[in-house]
Amino acid sequence: MGGRKTVFITGASRGIGHATATYFVRQGWRAITCSRDEVPEECQRSERHAHITCDLADTERLEDTVLRLHNILEGEGLHALVNNAGFSPKGEGGRRLGCLDGDLALWQKVFAINFLAPVFFARACAPLLEENRGAIVNVTSIAGHRVHPFAGSAYSTSKAALTALTRELAADLAHMGIRVNAVCPGEINTAILSPGTERLVERIPMRRLGSPEEVAALIHYLCGEGASYITGAEIPINGGQDVF
Numbered sequence: 669m670g671g672r673k674t675v676f677i678t679g680a681s682r683g684i685g686h687a688t689a690t691y692f693v694r695q696g697w698r699a700i701t702c703s704r705d706e707v708p709e710e711c712q713r714s715e716r717h718a719h720i721t722c723d724l725a726d727t728e729r730l731e732d733t734v735l736r737l738h739n740i741l742e743g744e745g746l747h748a749l750v751n752n753a754g755f756s757p758k759g760e761g762g763r764r765l766g767c768l769d770g771d772l773a774l775w776q777k778v779f780a781i782n783f784l785a786p787v788f789f790a791r792a793c794a795p796l797l798e799e800n801r802g803a804i805v806n807v808t809s810i811a812g813h814r815v816h817p818f819a820g821s822a823y824s825t826s827k828a829a830l831t832a833l834t835r836e837l838a839a840d841l842a843h844m845g846i847r848v849n850a851v852c853p854g855e856i857n858t859a860i861l862s863p864g865t866e867r868l869v870e871r872i873p874m875r876r877l878g879s880p881e882e883v884a885a886l887i888h889y890l891c892g893e894g895a896s897y898i899t900g901a902e903i904p905i906n907g908g909q910d911v912f
């Protein structure tokens with residue numbers, strides 16, 4: 669038990685979350701993950717990896733998820749929370765949904781998963797993280813900072829809110845010794861990307877998509893000793909898209 673660190677990662681059935689769980693486990697951490705379904709076969713499991721099934725859109729059930737987290741922890745400490753789960757609804761044929769699209773229920777669902785769940789988990793995990801001077805990393809998006817050709821308006825505004833939440837949490841949790849930062853991906857090669865993303869690559873200075881493992885490494889860095897004086901930061905990971 670001694671020395672082992674534990675991270676709770678939301679939305680880790682695939683993509684960035686799965687890569688992050690795998691990365692942390694390889695670095696000797698225990699990873700507790702959650703998503704709507706069981707972790708698929710192809711996602712490597714080990715005894716250092718526990719999974720909770722939950723639908724983060726159902727805000728009434730978030731408390732239940734935290735109870736299950738406590739049960740898995742069995743009194744062991746929590747050292748990091750990664751709010752990674754994200755939902756980016758698209759229109760027919762992958763069409764971008766703008767401000768005039770989608771009913772309010774869809775906007776509420778986007779905000780429940782992308783914003784309210786991180787608020788809830790940050791509040792619920794703060795006492796656990798305080799014991800270990802732990803860290804929170806929120807996964808925001810380049811779409812939270814500018815209009816994106818594929819990411820919709822509900823998604824983008826929810827990510828802008830998550831960026832603001834990172835700042836607010838950093839200020840409010842600093843006295844507890846908890847650091848709160850965000851990683852802000854550009855185009856990362858996962859299932860969330862829309863058809864046509866290849867065309868965006870021409871506008872990326874590094875001329876390629878990022879990999880989930882590259883994001884995982886940054887998240888891991890922000891949770892570690894090397895980042896001990898970093899809080900309230902949002903680190904872009906986008907192949908240089910901010911240089912223009």
Ligand SMILES: NC(=O)c1ccc[n+]([C@@H]2O[C@H](COP(=O)([O-])OP(=O)(O)OC[C@H]3O[C@@H](n4cnc5c(N)ncnc54)[C@H](OP(=O)(O)O)[C@@H]3O)[C@@H](O)[C@H]2O)c1
Nearest residue numbers: 679680681682683684703704724753754809855856858860
């Ligand atoms: N890929 C990119 O280019 C990119 C760019 C900017 C930001 N991001 C952000 O990075 C994060 C990870 O994205 P990704 O690219 O890895 O996406 P992804 O491959 O679509 O994975 C999304 C994860 O979120 C989980 N999730 C979605 N809805 C959920 C719900 N209602 N309840 C519980 N879990 C839910 C999914 O699990 P289940 O579906 O199995 O429940 C899945 O594990 C997201 O926050 C996304 O907004 C990604």
